[in-house]
Amino acid sequence: MQRQQSEALFEEAKRYFPGGVNSPVRAFRSVGGTPLFFEKGDGCHVWDADGQRYIDFCCSWGPLILGHNHAKVREAIVDAVGLGTSFGAPTRKENELAKLILENNRYIEMIRFVSSGTEAVMSAIRLARGVTGRPLVIKFEGCYHGHVDALLVKAGSGLSTFGISSSAGIPEAVANDTIVVPLNDRRALEVAISDYAHDIAAVIIEPIPANNGLLLQTKEYLEFLRDITRRHGILLIFDEVISGFRVGFSGAAGYYDIRPDIITYGKIIGGGMPVGAYGASRDIMRHIAPEGDVYQAGTLSGNPVAMAAGRAQLTECLQPDFYQDQAQRTEAFVGRLNRFAVAQQIPFKVFSIGSIFWFAFTAKEAIRSSDEIDPKSMEHFRALHKVLLERGIYLGPSGYEVGFVSSAHTEAVLSEAAGLIEAALAAVFNRSAEGVA
Template identity: 45%
Template sequence: MQHTKSKALYEEAVKYIPGGVNSPVRAFKAVGMEPIFIEKGEGSKITDVDGNTYIDYICSWGPLLFGHGSPDILEGIQEQLLKGTSYGAPTAIEVEMAKLIVEAYEGIDEVRMVSSGTEATMSALRVARGYTGKNKIVKFEGCYHGHSDALLVKSGSGTLTFGVPTSPGVPADVVKHTLVCEYNNQEAVKALFEEHGEDIACVIVETVSGNMGLVPGKKEFLEYLREVTKAYNSLLIFDEVITGFRLGYGSSPEYFGVVPDMACFGKIIGGGLPVGAYGGRKDIMEIVSPCGPVYQAGTLSGNPLAMYVGKKTLEKLKNNPGIYKELEQKASYLAQGIRNNLKALDLELTVTQVGSLVCLFFTSGKIESYEDVKDCDLEKFNKYYKAMLERGILMGPAQFEALFLSTAHTKEDLDVTLKANYEALKVAYNK
């Protein structure tokens, strides 16, 4: 499989773009490769500039629940485009979109549209601090909530620690109010609240972590977060940028039976166009400008094209609830097939699956926190990744990414993927 044109584009790109890419994971550095430049996508397939076609499990990192270029999602978008791309003034479709989200998501009374998941989480934290009058926030090791300063934090050697900036350029003074706990660890959260609870504004959490591979939150852990935040008059924020409308039409409250005070969205609510949103109870959201003193604004918030595609996506999901069962069945078929291959090759690796998300970890044993995933054999994964790519399977170019299933993936796609998986595992482990 040749990547001559991709290589030439990359050599040109590095002259003008940091690292030649506009988001770090696209650089393929984690798997020791240069990036692949994409020409087009259709259904479950994606084609690069060299004409190589792959079965795509990136799906734009989750938004493309119906695959690339779904005709019923894109129908009418040209007409919408010709009306204008942005107005800087309200539109009816923003109202319709907000109503769909509020009606679908238990606990959300009002929602504010923004342009990215990072913007959504950053804004939600500001609102939480403004509402509670408190300073500290709690996040969990391995959970990624975008690249805003207060959230770009890693933990120290323990499970309970003050935040340390993950990136140069993030002042220590900014993250001194960010506390980090081990994911799925109730005792660590309890200890943290006993020490700092009176000044904790909120807890922000991915209900299913999709940024350290695929690590499901335990129901009892999420229930405890709900209990402890209520006890200390803190807010519970679900980061649903990945899971929102992917776990089910009712998202995490429906899936886990736990209702947060606020939630953040992205990806699926834009159907592949740039989008984000945050929402919460009415009394919380009405402290946001222009109703209240907490300021947040955005020139392209509620962009009519993103709202159009997002609305079509949510309406299709609302009117076809069987889609979620179909997606889960496909993901289960893929996950079980990988487990069967591992057994046949006598390999003790771990596969996780939640709804339409799947991950193969190059380590063994339970997967519940960052501690469990950090010892993955990255050298073996990199060999595996390149072997999968050579066989026409495109995955996120890092061990700590999930596979995203779409309705466009067929049984034939899954069978081709499982055959490639078996062969690539043999390559990685010299079997």
């Protein structure tokens, strides 16, 4: 594996950016080595600065559900740029994308576009506080909601304690607006709500937690959240920045048929361009300025290039059987890897939902909370990541991150990738590669 160009670019980048990157998840600190610098993407493949090709399961951390450089998305972007990149004023393209989303997603009635998932969550939290007149928010350990100050916190020492900042620069007073409880623990949530019910504006959760492993929750648990929040006049926020339009056009809300009060989106609705959104009922959304008294603004909100890219991508996602086909190909890929691991007695399991998957080094049948992940297992991922790169497979450089299958990952490509992953597992765990495709 050649890395001369990536290494040279990284050395230069370290003069410009903290740690040489513009987002910490791009660093290779947890897997070792130099971050790869990419120069091209097409379909399910990416090429690094040294000219090496990889089957890409990062997909820009999820938004590229059609793969890289999809013709219709590219053409929509080029056409939009030809008319201007930004106006700071309303455009027809905002209406077109909003109409497409709202006519095909019965869980929201109005939407507001922003420029990132973090901005969407920040705005949703402010909206919930404005609607309820309450200050506190409950989040769950193991769920990530962007780098919002009030949500970049970890659990305290008891069942019902305020959060502790997990980043420098966040005042204690801000962290004290958030209560952090364990996932999949009904008693902990009941205690927190009992102690602070009249001060809690919202409970926010990734209904498909996919930022700290794939911590799949049961439908019954999510229904419990819906019931207990409704009984106490607390708004339920689904953070669907990853799961929205990924497991289905209506996201996890549609997958589980549960209607939260507010939903946040990102990733896929931009077609690879920076975008986010939040939506809710008309009654709740009318609290947003200029109609209501909850202020939220953004110069680049509804950017016409992002709107055009998102509309082109989501139109493809609405094609018949799109999501069923995505799920079936992913299930076949995941099933083959799991059968191989069992046959070779390797402590490895792939969890999946829709076209999202996660490599876990465990014998457990389910992992529903972050404390069930063995930190030592990340050493296995570190070794596997290195071998996979050498074999032409690219995953995000962290064992806590999930992978994604795009429509460009054909059955043939997934079969090729499965064979390469099996061979890599055999090498890491010193097993026979017998039966490897």
